[in-house]
Amino acid sequence: MVNTQVSLCGIRLKNPVMAASGTFGFGQEFARLYDINCLGSFSFKGTTLHKRDGNPTPRIAETPCGMLNAVGLQNPGVEKVIEEELPGIAKIFNAPVMANVSGFSVSDYVWVCELLDQCEQVGWLEVNVSCPNVHGGGMSFGTQASSAAEVTREVKKVCKKPVIIKLSPNVTDIVEIAKACEGAGADGLSLINTLLGMRLNLKTRKPLLPFVTGGLSGPAVFPVALRMVYQVYKAVKIPVIGMGGVSSAEDVIEMMLAGATAVQVGSANLVNPYACRDIVKDLPRAMAEYNITSLEQIIGGAH
């Protein structure tokens, strides 16, 4: 028997595989296809204080081995998420869920986190200071160590649950920002969010996305994500959640060897709705192939 369990900020997960925010909605679409209780957990759609209609379409473009998105945090707002989505999640998922939060000011983050922290089902807060698809918020907090630390510090003051800061790869030195968040009290770090990219429409000679830029995700970003997880793991003591292009059980193992305690699967869910389930099912086989009996023991094994 292989042991797939890991512990993330004091909460046991049956396995390290989680669905990434923005690619799993609030779980409903997937629960219709398979029992999502096979997952370690999932991070629900980025939630803001007020409802957001998102960016103009097209919001999606294809890239070699991946995609760009400029969804722009379309979500019903924190109140509706608590009133309608969380009770919906309770019907389909028994374990603690990760609440993904975004904002446009420090007080936005504090307010939304405080509300979600009080919800029983929420196991962790995943604070997204790295969304590249909105103006005047999101990523602008995550590209400077001082502002990332400020959000962390203020959110920590109002939350009892573990606070995980989701970092942007669109920075010169991710280690510096990771350390600043750790110093400000973060309980964990998620990385990476999408990489800023763009495509042009050759017929119109203009950007394909009306938002001009979009976030790159999918297998194309895996090596970048792995490198950042490796560097950050080395520099901090808090757990790291690795994500970016993960599409197979082998990718999960590679991320964990680089230093990830848990691993999120994002875009893969969109092209294969069974991706998370397939990865979870395949983990024991891949573990056996690489002589792994306990996943927890391989975390950071590459160092």
Next chain:
Amino acid sequence: MKQVIWELKEHRQIAKNTYLMRLSGDTSSLVNPGQFVEVSLPGFYLRRPFSVCDYDEFGATLIYKVLGQGTKAMTRYEKGMKLDVLCGLGNGFDLSKSGQKPLLVGGGAGVPPLYRLCKELTNMGRQATVVLGFNTKEEVFFEQEFLALGAEVIVCTMDGSKGVKGLVTDACAFENHSYFYACGPLPMLKALCSLAKIPGEVSLEERMGCGFGACMGCAVMTKTGPQRVCKEGPVFHKEALVW
């Protein structure tokens, strides 16, 4: 929705840049005309959405127009090839509203879903009028197939090389109908909705990340807020859309 493997049984060009694929496999998740599938193309990351043109218990027909890299690659697919398909996506058309003499309007790559719709309406005893719009006569397809269903068919071409010269809107006698169904390019749908005094519904296209409601990639603004073309759509009532 169901993930299925379909085998390519027949593949031929039916008009300029336009191809028909007959595929065999599980179609049990198809319940309404106007639903679509997401086909995974080897070598491409995102699936490609296509409307179901027709289906029975053994398989389905898709018609596609060559537009970019993916559809270009599809033209080289050979009989016997297996395709990974997400089947039974979206809601499709509302047959109950048709009235006795529904008007069906299709433009170019928007024509395929109207075929199944027309078939079902005809089976219900409705007398459908089908207006099909293309750029030129080389692009015209399925005129005979619609006629064979017993529908009245009006073909329009932009250059006048076949049928009525001009836009489909020029050939629509809205006053003879109580309801319309339309699928085609956005400018055509917008023009239709503003000209038609009768109620109706339109099938929209949008670039998709997933095709089943998970990513919010395909939102369209409606009177009740943003809705997903892939999930709440692709068919929307004329009155619901804000454009």
